[in-house]
Amino acid sequence: MAKRTDGKLKILYVKDILEQDLADGQTITMRxxxxxxxxxxxxxxRKSVSDDLRLLRQYxxxxxxxxxxxxxxxxxxxxx
Numbered sequence: 140m141a142k143r144t145d146g147k148l149k150i151l152y153v154k155d156i157l158e159q160d161l162a163d164g165q166t167i168t169m170r171x172x173x174x175x176x177x178x179x180x181x182x183x184x185r186k187s188v189s190d191d192l193r194l195l196r197q198y199x200x201x202x203x204x205x206x207x208x209x210x211x212x213x214x215x216x217x218x219x
Contacts, residue, residue, distance in 0.1 A: 149181050150191040154200065157215050166205065166212035 156175050161167060167175075169185055176183045192213065196202050201216035 149176065149183055149187070150194060152176055152179055152181050153188060153191045154195055157195075157200070157202065157213065161214060163217060164214065166214045168210055168212050172213070 153172065153176070156167070156172060160175065169188065172188055173183055173185065176188070192202055192204075203214050203216045205212050205214065
């Protein structure tokens with residue numbers, strides 16, 4: 140499958156979703172994150188979004204992963 144040019148923007152959309160779509164303390168699952176990306180016209184797979192989350196953490200975004208049973212949810216750690 141050929142890569143779309145929008146694919147380069149995916150990491151920025153992931154950042155926007157985490158920063159703008161989540162209220163304080165709210166969490167999001169990978170499935171919900173993939174759905175929000177598709178609503179924005181950005182096709183994505185779990186592996187590539189996981190890579191994006193890792194890169195955003197390296198960049199300094201305070202992303203927290205929380206295991207809830209079999210699921211993992213993501214949120215942003217609020218800085219005081």
